[in-house]
Amino acid sequence: MTTSNNQLIAQQAVRRRTFAIISHPDAGKTTLTEKFLLYGGRVEVAGAVRGRKTLRATASDWMEIEKQRGISVSSTVLPFEYQGYQINLLDTPGHHDFSEDTYRTLMATDCAVMVIDLAKGVEPQTQKLFRVCALRKIPVLTFINKVDRPGLDPLAVISEIEAKLQIEPVPMNWPIGSGLDFGGLVDLATHQAYLFDKTSGDLRVPYETIPLDRLHQQNLRAGIAHHALEEVELLHSAGARFDPQRFLSGSATPVFFGSALKNYGIEHFLRAFLDLCPSPSPRRSNLGLIPPAAADFSGFVFKIQANLDPRHRDRVAFVRICGGRFERDMEVLHERTGNRVRLGRAHLVFGRERETIDEAFPGDIVGLVNPGVFRLGDTLCEGQPLRYEPLPQFPPEHFAILRCPSSDRRKQFERGLNQLIEEGAIQVFVDPRASHQELILGAVGELQFDVVRYRLESEYLTQTTIEWLPFKSARWIASAPGDTTPPRLRLPYGTRIVKDQYGGTAVLLQSQWDSDLLTRDNKHVQIMTVRDAATADFELSESEIAQANR
DSSP: OOHHHHHHHHOOOOOOOEOOOOOOSSHHHHHHHHHHHHTTSSSSSTOOEEEESSSSOSSOSSHHHHHHSSSOOEEEEEEETTTEEEEEEEEEOOOOGGGGHHHHHTTTTTTEEEEEETTTTTTHHHHHHHHHHHHHTOEEEEEETTSSSOOOOOOHHHHHHHHHHOOOOOOSSSEEEEEGGOOOETTTTTTTEEEEOOTTTTTTOEEEEGGGGGGGSSSSOTTTTHHHHHHHHHHHHHHHOHHHHHTTSSSSSEEEBBBTTTTBBBHHHHHHHHHHHHOOOOOOEEEEEOTTTSSSSSSEEEEEOOOTTTTTOOEEEEEEESSEEETTTTEEEETTEEEEEEOOOOEETTTTTTEOOSEOOTTEEEEOOOOSOOOOTTEEESSSSBBOOOOOEEOOEEEEEEEEGGGHHHHHHHHHHHHHHHSSSEEEOOOTOOOOOEEEEEEETTTTHHHHHHHHHHHHHOOOEEOOOOOOEEEEEOTTTTOOOOOOOOOOOOOOEEEEETTTEEESSSSSHHHHHHHHHHTTOOOOOOEEEEGGGGOOOHHHHHHOOO
């Protein structure tokens, strides 16, 4: 590759910002996502996406079940341009039941925005998702939402972030009043105050910028200005100073206040985000760190989505570009199989909409039409073969058997179930010793089964029945490469040895006591709670899955 191409890749990578939004359900994550799109020009009013020819419906929650239940159940890619930057926003499910999808999505990001409800503080799912960011040292910006509603004292929320998340919160702005008395924000770096007009949340909110020392002169309720100035003085004298290196290492989080629903502070937060969010950085692989401006293209599959276009029943593999330049119709190595594949049908995906893309750069997300070739965690590369970090496989907490009561819809049932398994929405296990084999499905959350059954009915037109199983967890048994014979184990009563969809050996357990007993009585084997799917030596074939369904 020529020097000019290397320079082009480096220049394009620097202007990329790829991040995910994480939060507890109902903290305002989807609303903040829509408002980012509003300011990025992809939305004219909140909830309406501006396409090439028409106004399309809401961007992030595009599945029918998401619209009905008012929650996100699948990660969504939402790219847009803003002030010369290419922003790739990955909207993630907030509900615990879909956390595995969120974990995989976070591996494709360079930064995360953590949304906290001022009235509720740091909630349980926020803590769980933050721990994933901390484990991977992903930089986190914090947006404290709903300042225009009654809530906790802002200083108390700051203290709670530090106590519960073990990270140093550094306020970058500060609210002037809260709830019905909310009037604006103070920029702590510039000593300026932004006073907002109380207009509709669907449109950009006009504001007046004044020096902080003129705040007393404004028409605010008695005591509001004085209280805000006291808190600002306290923050300046005793608060932490923002250190870019501590932020990038995951040790500190810059904190912003605002209201996603009313657009208060969104524009200021977005501008600060562009300055703070890192551009794509080198990625770990089995060959060491791969820089974004590498001569050869490389990336990995972090998400697979079936029926993005229900009319065509297709599957799309989402690839995070890590290094080099992607070009449509390029031929690359599929590292897991060792085969060469041509990437002819490549798209820029926005929610469920897509358009053909000719080139892309590090940080971008490319959708590849997947004819059953790609699976989660696959690496695609040019030049010397390499493999990026495998995606983790988490232990399910709910297990069941799905059946199709209608024999004439069995083929549709099998095809739909196979594709949903490929997405990673559910895991599948088979008992190889059972006389009548059926697929045992496992999921982190019970709601995932509701989604699978709904999609089988709405997308594949097949009804299902469900039989719940008593298992509450799974543990994987490590084996030597190429060894397909499970080791001898002492098992607690009621457990079951199974094979997962990648051919790995797992034990299904009914309680934490069983898990502890399994570990205590089998010290001669390695027992894993989280398993890297890419380490499997083989996988269940479609014929095995079909036979188990019968």
